[in-house]
Amino acid sequence: MTTRTYVDVHILQTVPPSNLNRDDAGSPKQAVYGGARRARVSSQAWKRATRMAFGDEPKAKRTKRIATMLAERLERRTGLERDQSMRIATHVLGPLNIKAGKKEAETAYLLFFGLAQLDRLVDLVADRAHELAAMDDDALKTAVADLPVRDILGAGHPIDVALFGRMVADIPGLNVDAATQVAHALSTHAVEIEFDYYTAVDDEKDRKEGDDTGAGMIGTVEFNSATLYRFATVGLHQLRDNLDGDTGATLDALATFLDAFARSMPKGHGNTFAHRTLPGLVSVVVRDDQPVNLVSAFEEPVRSGNGVAAASERRLVEEMRRVNELWGMTPLRVASTYTPPGDPDGAAAASQILGAPMPFAQLTSAVIDTARQRLAT
Numbered sequence: 365m366t367t368r369t370y371v372d373v374h375i376l377q378t379v380p381p382s383n384l385n386r387d388d389a390g391s392p393k394q395a396v397y398g399g400a401r402r403a404r405v406s407s408q409a410w411k412r413a414t415r416m417a418f419g420d421e422p423k424a425k426r427t428k429r430i431a432t433m434l435a436e437r438l439e440r441r442t443g444l445e446r447d448q449s450m451r452i453a454t455h456v457l458g459p460l461n462i463k464a465g466k467k468e469a470e471t472a473y474l475l476f477f478g479l480a481q482l483d484r485l486v487d488l489v490a491d492r493a494h495e496l497a498a499m500d501d502d503a504l505k506t507a508v509a510d511l512p513v514r515d516i517l518g519a520g521h522p523i524d525v526a527l528f529g530r531m532v533a534d535i536p537g538l539n540v541d542a543a544t545q546v547a548h549a550l551s552t553h554a555v556e557i558e559f560d561y562y563t564a565v566d567d568e569k570d571r572k573e574g575d576d577t578g579a580g581m582i583g584t585v586e587f588n589s590a591t592l593y594r595f596a597t598v599g600l601h602q603l604r605d606n607l608d609g610d611t612g613a614t615l616d617a618l619a620t621f622l623d624a625f626a627r628s629m630p631k632g633h634g635n636t637f638a639h640r641t642l643p644g645l646v647s648v649v650v651r652d653d654q655p656v657n658l659v660s661a662f663e664e665p666v667r668s669g670n671g672v673a674a675a676s677e678r679r680l681v682e683e684m685r686r687v688n689e690l691w692g693m694t695p696l697r698v699a700s701t702y703t704p705p706g707d708p709d710g711a712a713a714a715s716q717i718l719g720a721p722m723p724f725a726q727l728t729s730a731v732i733d734t735a736r737q738r739l740a741t
Contacts, residue, residue: 369600369696369738371618371731372649373625374658376552376680378591378673381560382639384630385409391557391586395550398663403551403590409630410594411546415524417624424478424524428470431457437486442493452489452496455504459513460535476530478522485516514538519608523617526606527598543603544596544621545655551590552662552676559584560636585636591672593662593680594643596625597655600735611739615732622648622728644673645680647700647718648731650738653693658683677702678710681717688717696738699730 383392385405395404434453463472488511496504529542566580604614629640661683666672700718704711
């Protein structure tokens with residue numbers, strides 16, 4: 365059993381006019397906190413953005429089309445026709461008793477699995493695929509009934525599944541406890557939604573030919589701008605368990621997550637607003653007691669007529685100090701990337717609580733070194 369270790373990630377990030385994450389009416393998501401309306405970005409939106417930032421080649425998929433993906437792989441491996449591959453794939457997955465969806469070849473809910481796990485399912489039947497294709501349904505069902513499908517989908521998880529977990533309500537044996545929790549991002553200050561009224565010009569209109577001068581299309585899009593507090597925590601012990609006790613894979617997964625979570629950005633209305641920024645502050649706190657979300661620093665919304673990012677940083681530093689002293693919580697390690705305040709007292713306070721500012725690559729290395737020591741315990 366790995367010693368309990370939590371890696372808390374605190375981020376302050378300012379975004380310009382944007383609509384990162386919409387509700388059902390197209391408005392930027394909001395929340396009331398501390399009696400003030402705040403900008404909000406859901407945890408689901410930022411988790412997906414983080415997963416998409418893991419690399420160019422995805423290692424996992426969340427989809428209703430697991431049977432189709434399995435059939436495609438079987439078809440490429442064996443040369444079978446698509447309908448033959450689909451028939452075998454459906455029977456291979458049959459013992460899972462996954463509820464069928466409304467559309468043909470889809471499940472009733474999204475399944476989260478690794479692409480390498482699908483390849484291992486193909487390995488089970490590829491050598492006798494043509495033999496299986498020639499069987500009738502009853503014989504095929506019997507031939508694949510005892511294949512270790514659940515075992516393959518229940519082990520060898522990619523980092524996506526190991527970090528964010530998987531829940532399959534009617535197949536508890538496939539559930540994976542998430543090693544990562546991600547909070548909804550909230551603005552540190554009160555925010556009002558604004559409206560962008562836009563027009564689109566018809567390039568082919570010709571006023572000399574008598575065409576009207578009106579726009580080809582008009583519309584509005586809602587937006588806000590905010591300094592966001594973002595928080596996530598990784599249970600290092602759970603991550604290692606999800607990765608079958610592989611210490612190297614655990615450290616690689618943690619490094620990948622830290623980089624992707626810090627750099628990622630939801631893409632809502634990205635072409636309209638070009639809103640992609642990088643954080644102004646990233647502070648990673650390694651603890652052996654419990655995760656600590658410091659959003660309480662902003663329960664009273666930051667008010668400033670001269671920018672809120674610096675004031676938000678001061679609030680976060682003070683709240684971290686208060687929590688550590690009031691609750692007697694001493695972090696194992698704090699590593700931070702930030703620009704020190706301009707005043708000497710503020711810079712000294714930040715350095716005392718956040719540690720000396722360091723480049724992000726150095727932060728990641730420092731955290732991984734501490735994680736390696738904890739995993740060796």
